Amino acid sequence: RKEVEQDPGPFNVPEGATVAFNCTYSNSASQSFFWYRQDCRKEPKLLMSVYSSGNEDGRFTAQLNRASQYISLLIRDSKLSDSATYLCSGYGNNRLAFGKGNQVVVIP
Amino acid sequence: GAGVSQTPSNKVTEKGKYVELRCDPISGHTALYWYRQSLGQGPEFLIYFQGTGAADDSGLPNDRFFAVRPEGSVSTLKIQRTERGDSAVYLCASSPGVARYNEQFFGPGTRLTVL
Numbered sequence: 001r002k003e004v005e006q007d008p009g010p011f012n013v014p015e016g017a018t019v020a021f022n023c024t025y026s027n028s029a030s031q032s033f034f035w036y037r038q039d040c041r042k043e044p045k046l047l048m049s050v051y052s053s054g055n056e057d058g059r060f061t062a063q064l065n066r067a068s069q070y071i072s073l074l075i076r077d078s079k080l081s082d083s084a085t086y087l088c089s090g091y092g093n094n095r096l097a098f099g100k101g102n103q104v105v106v107i108p
Numbered sequence: 109g110a111g112v113s114q115t116p117s118n119k120v121t122e123k124g125k126y127v128e129l130r131c132d133p134i135s136g137h138t139a140l141y142w143y144r145q146s147l148g149q150g151p152e153f154l155i156y157f158q159g160t161g162a163a164d165d166s167g168l169p170n171d172r173f174f175a176v177r178p179e180g181s182v183s184t185l186k187i188q189r190t191e192r193g194d195s196a197v198y199l200c201a202s203s204p205g206v207a208r209y210n211e212q213f214f215g216p217g218t219r220l221t222v223l
Contacts, residue, residue, distance in 0.1 A: 049211065
């Protein structure tokens with residue numbers, strides 16, 4: 001079993017809609033979590049950090065549930081420019097462990 | 109300011125050849141990481157350096173892979189006797205330190221193709 005699991009999708013989202021993904025992790029020693037955005041053939045760029053219960057930045061909200069070992073990402077009022085792959089990662093043992101990513105396609 | 113840079117951006121080689129991939133981290137970042145990303149997968153950890161020493165190389169797939177960071181800045185990932193299965197994007201990331209809140213900044217990657 002991989003350390004971080006994500007449903008790769010793709011997720012087709014109407015413009016203006018709200019979309020949410022869950023990411024589960026198996027390493028209970030993971031200390032912090034990060035959502036990265038990755039555009040096609042580009043490097044991952046940090047979207048949000050989650051150290052305690054959650055974090056919010058504009059249209060994006062991340063929640064951490066340590067008891068159930070999952071992290072969620074919510075995107076409100078989706079824009080066409082939100083189309084990308086969203087990588088969930090957990091930091092532990094001095095490295096990041098990534099999921100496969102959630103591929104999001106926002107449709108006009 | 110300047111981000112993480114990696115060279116070359118693309119490398120095509122033949123099976124059995126030796127390749128070197130270079131990473132220039134953000135100035136002042138003491139932690140440097142190498143990851144490998146295959147198509148449809150997330151990045152997978154290879155090795156990380158704290159300063160000049162390899163603090164954890166447990167992600168290197170086998171002894172054909174080796175990495176150095178002799179002066180605590182630039183790092184080189186070396187792959188001997190390349191195989192077709194080594195084809196992937198090799199990503200380098202740097203961080204101010206290894207504390208859990210330190211964001212890792214990724215370079216653009218080197219796309220390695222082994223024919």
